[in-house]
Amino acid sequence: MRVYIFTDLEGVGGVVLPRQVLQPQDAMYEEARFYLTREVNSAIEGALEAGAEKILVLDGHGANNAYNLILEELHPEAEVIVGSPWGRYIPYVEEGWDAIFCIGFHSMAGSRGVLEHTMSSSSWVNAYLNGKKIGELAFVAGYAGYYDIPVTLVTGDDAVCQEAKELLGEEVETVAVKRALSRTSARCLNPRKVRDLIRESAKKSLLNLRRIKPLKVEEPVVLRIEFLRTDMAQGYRGREGIKAEERAIEVEGANIVEAIERFLGNL
Ligand SMILES: [Zn+2]
Known part of the structure; x- marks a missing residue:
């Protein structure tokens, strides 16, 4: 079994402030990178427990030229793509993957979630796919779905978890690591608790793989x-x-x- 992990930073547990996701060299950004890396490690551990043999992680958060993970801390069984540009939206997607995990994701622009936006907080107001308003999760799930790869796990705040269920169906596994109070505030689970939940949900999502369908977008x-x-x-x-x-x-x-x-x- 092969698992692709697409990461972002705004939906990581404990991350609620712009300075945590925008400013390299800010002590709080450096701390957020640890939170991210440890959540990704938990997802990797869960995937390995479910029998994954190959795992590739994409560092998907744009700040610091998409170099947010701390490689020295990253689980040794995963390969990782860091830096940008990538040449295509999901690099190496064509290698054939059984599942995609979306770790640290945030909800779409205009939603009630923590650090909500779609692609860019500074220049995008809304995105629509065939007339339906979408967030970044739909970009990833639709793109992967074209290759018949399902998103099986989404982690982030309760708003993006709700978005995931509405977009992908009830079978997708979600972990709400925090409950949004406002765009810059949340009621957070303890980071260690978050990691346990992510590991369990990652494993469960792969054991239920057959029930989770790829997202198919109507063409053209x-x-x-x-x-x-x-x-x-x-x-x-x-x-x-x-x-x-x-x-x-x-x-x-x-x-x-x-x-x-x-x-x-x-x-
Ligand atoms: Zn991001």
Whole structure:
């Protein structure tokens, strides 16, 4: 069994403040990196207990050029992708994976969750896939679903766990590591408790693998992104398969992978 772990930082237990996710060299950011790495280790341990033979971790949080994990602390059985850019949205997805874990995820822009946003807190207002408002979880689950890979585990606050159930169905395993009180406050479980829960849920999600279906997105695909300001949409004018409005763009694709890679400029 092969497991791919896509990580983010905003949904890690104990992380509630922008300074914890935005500012390398800030002592609180450095602490958050430990929390992240230890949660990922717990997910790896659970996967190994369920029989995983190959595990790849993608450091998916954009700050510090997507280098947030502490490699010296990371479980020795996993390989890891750090640094950016990646060349494609989920690098090495085509190698064939049985499951994807989304660790440390946050809820979509405009939701009630901790540090809510979709892709960028500073430039994105909303994203829509075929007319339905989505968050980053749908980008990952839809992209992986194109390759028939299900997201089996989502960890983060209670808002992203709810988003996961609504998007992926009741069978997906979730771990709510904190309950959002506001965008920058949460009632948190103890980090050690969080790790136990993640290990157990990771294992359980793989033992239930057959019941968890990949997310299939209806084709062709229209990905709409509404930006904060008009200048943020201007750079997309004239690009093939992209319609630019004053403050929004619509990206067309034969499938979700094509739409996302076209948006990212990888096609
Ligand atoms: Zn992030």
